[in-house]
Amino acid sequence: MERMNIGVLGTGVVGRTLAQRLVELGHSVCLGSRSADSEAGQEWLATVGTARGASVGTFADAAAHGALLVNATSGGASIAALRLAGERNLRGKVLVDVANPLDFSTGALQLTVVNTDSLAEQIQRRLKEEGHGKARIEGDAHCDWVVIDIGDIIVHVFRPEVREFYNLEKMWSGERPTDPVTH
Numbered sequence: 603m604e605r606m607n608i609g610v611l612g613t614g615v616v617g618r619t620l621a622q623r624l625v626e627l628g629h630s631v632c633l634g635s636r637s638a639d640s641e642a643g644q645e646w647l648a649t650v651g652t653a654r655g656a657s658v659g660t661f662a663d664a665a666a667h668g669a670l671l672v673n674a675t676s677g678g679a680s681i682a683a684l685r686l687a688g689e690r691n692l693r694g695k696v697l698v699d700v701a702n703p704l705d706f707s708t709g710a711l712q713l714t715v716v717n718t719d720s721l722a723e724q725i726q727r728r729l730k731e732e733g734h735g736k737a738r739i740e741g742d743a744h745c746d747w748v749v750i751d752i753g754d755i756i757v758h759v760f761r762p763e764v765r766e767f768y769n770l771e772k773m774w775s776g777e778r779p780t781d782p783v784t785h
């Protein structure tokens with residue numbers, strides 16, 4: 603594999619381990635954190651050295667550096683970390699997401715999405731914050747497939763196997779009508 607610029611977001615054991623291996627494989631890696639001079643980041647850099655182009659920075663620095671990105675932040679904080687990374691630095695890039703949406707704050711292990719707050723509800727809230735009004739959510743009792751209706755845009759949230767089964771892309775792959783007014 604040819605040398606790539608890779609941004610690893612997250613200075614925990616997972617982020618540092620993945621980032622170290624990626625450096626060993628010859629890639630140019632920037633490890634991102636909330637602060638550019640985080641202790642964990644500096645420790646990692648001291649271990650791997652800068653000779654092979656390794657660096658540390660903020661989440662935004664790592665996201666700007668990488669053509670390929672890895673999200674290895676705490677699952678409950680991943681959205682906050684990705685916001686700090688910045689939409690412009692993320693746009694159009696492949697993000698390998700190894701984070702788990704786990705919440706240990708109550709002492710009992712919970713999922714940060716699904717148990718108390720579904721992905722559809724999070725999208726609905728975000729759309730309202732962005733000024734799109736309150737989007738309608740419809741879904742089946744088992745939540746295999748949820749539809750969020752924003753008017754001009756419809757968002758489908760599927761479980762992976764249901765998404766594969768319904769294969770919406772096939773529907774869109776048909777011939778386009780020649781006359782968009784009458785069809």
Ligand SMILES: NC(=O)c1ccc[n+]([C@@H]2O[C@H](COP(=O)([O-])OP(=O)(O)OC[C@H]3O[C@@H](n4cnc5c(N)ncnc54)[C@H](OP(=O)(O)O)[C@@H]3O)[C@@H](O)[C@H]2O)c1
Pocket residue numbers: 611612613614615616617634635636637640642674675676677679680682683700701702703704
């Ligand atoms: N896929 C797998 O096989 C696998 C295996 C194990 C773990 N995991 C997942 O990998 C992820 C990383 O685990 P980990 O134990 O290495 O580290 P972690 O302690 O879960 O996360 C550390 C990272 O999260 C960031 N973070 C924490 N709170 C934040 C906040 N409020 N806002 C923004 N960023 C915040 C930290 O930023 P700072 O650098 O600024 O401190 C740090 O970079 C987790 O989601 C974990 O569940 C996956």
